[in-house]
Amino acid sequence: MRAEQRFHSLDSFRGLMAISVMLYHLRVSGSFTEWLLFRHAEVFVSFFFVLSGFVLTHAYGSSVKFNFRKFFISRTFRLLPLHLFMLGVFILLECGRYWAAQKGMDFNNAPFSGKFAPSEILPNALLLQSWTHLTNPLSFNYPSWSISIEYYTYMIFALIVCIAFGIRTWIWATVMLLALALMYAGNTFFTIESLRGLAYFFTGCLAYAVYLRLPQPSRAQTWLLSTLEVAAVTVALIFVINDFAGKQLWASPLFAVIVVIFAFDRGAVSRLLAGRGFGFLGKLSYSIYLTHAAVLFCVVSAFMVAKKIVGVDIAPVIDGTRYLDLGNVLLNNLIALLVTGSVVLVSMFTYRYVEMTGQSLGRALSNTPSHSGPVLRPDTEA
Template identity: 45%
Template sequence: MKKRFEALDAFRGLCALSVVLYHMHIVGSITELKFFQGSGVFVEFFFILSGFVLAHGYGFKESLNFKSYCKARFFRIYPLHFFMLVVFVAFELMKLLATNFGVSFNGEPFSDKTAVSEIIPNLLLIQSWTPYTEHLSFNFPSWSISIEFYIYFLFFFTVVLFSKFKLLTWLTASLFAFTLIYFHSELLTKQVLSGLSCFFGGAIAYSVYRNISHIKIPYILGSIFEFALLVCIVFIAQAQFELKLIVAPLLFLITVLLFSFEAGVVSKILKIKPLQLTGQLSYSIYMTHAAILFLVATATLVFKKLTGIEIIKTINSLKYIDSGSAYINNLIVLIILATVIITSKFTYKYIELWGLNLNKKSKP
């Protein structure tokens, strides 16, 4: 049975929740902490962890079947992506209907990032791969899923076609993409370059782990390293400097590698049930939160329509919720987080697991 990296699972869940808070804009709440304002960088962590996990599951198999591999990856991510795309198309139809009743939104229905022309790219998950499509269209977090989906196929071919040289292939792909990012190359979209560099970097991190996993890290030393990495992550997330998108992934690579040993007290804490639950729900949390935030924004418009009270204000071109009370604003944050988690439990059970079971049933 393959080892499950429980500490990394919880890490992924916490990063997903941090991304949710990053996308919230609520005055006087924890969302204004510099750490959460910089938590968008954790998408790079997802890419790295995906590369690590895929290398663990498939990278060193003696025989890898293309059909079964593709089906497994497809049914793992596409059902929820498709469901959320349908939800966002439904939102646009709702906006279209609402305009007939005098309710106006910030943007016209099916325009700009939700234009009808963006539906097909989203269905094909190519929205992040070309400069001619809007990578943040409809369910905007799916931009990273667009990249991962096709990297899965690239990864398969590196394992099968370059079996004896796959480590060199992964290293070359990662370093080449990092180099292009550093020189601001437009050879590929910056989103794709980020995905390639981090994903294949994660695969290399797993190969390193595979070769040194026999090493026993003393508990005290492991705890010191884990705490030190957490401090570095907090610092990097809230820092602003030119090479952040280079330094942060390197830090995440070290983090994934060290926490794969689960050697310290932080790893022990990450294994508690509530944090393991966030890891289990991480994909759903990531994919559903934009819809919840859309509904919250819609609720503020309805509230204004009914009461005449404006609780939305524009700060630095961003829309912020402000009830006038810091306590209420933080309560709103907690309610939104709870709603995202409850919704994610539903989508995990009825969509993610359904997709996984569908893949199992379709096997010969």
């Protein structure tokens, strides 16, 4: 049955796009980090939202008796432990900057100021930083801006599932269209981050409704799905590397179509993505996404210290952006690979000791007796 299905190629996509977002934030002169694909990879965050809506609808969207308590505990312990852990890491890093400043080291910004101001800590801890104009969505661990939006969007989704069983699809469509319309109109009341998250997430919900209505392809139709997958990847690459008006609006339907095509897991590209290597990255995707900013901070800081020691500018600022540059293309590519490997290694640790520990605690809490009805869909990673 489809309800028990796991979407292997979509899991792998999650890992590949987490790596792409990491490479978007890493700048190494003359290396593969400067490819057009990675210079525009910020749009892949939109894919995460669409995919989350699709997967959460698969897991919960058709439940007749929805257990909000279990959902709340499951989602909270899926996202919050690693988020809080990394927030703590960034606070410690800022303490390190403060100590270094006391020893005479100069920084572009004073420690615990701007986006690292103490006033930003509580909004980050509560995952509220992207929902108000009073807070900086990129404060402390800047990739967590999307986790802020995703967490409360989960709760909005859960409320809709709880109270609107017969008209869920209509409400999802209304929220999506309203959010897209406000984005197009240049709304200033809601944050752009919240509108993007709501629009893309509920696009994913609608994509799953479409997926359910499509017939399962036969083995004889594998060639057709392979063709569609190759076409989808080609269109996506062209879309990503080009800038044009309304790109954020078009990302919503495009990524929804791609998710539906690959959800069948039948084409040649899907079989490639189902391999253990890609699956491994998919498993680590949340850790890669949330830990990479801290790893990059440490690497750049190390280069800046080395710059002072050796007297060679190996961490130049070009057009306001900090680059790493050892003066040799081969060495720069090697540095980019080593940094990527370091992010994966750190993510293996946080996945095992932070993510899995948090999820185990969440399962233990959610399985305690309550008066709520059972969840009729198995939980699925999102």
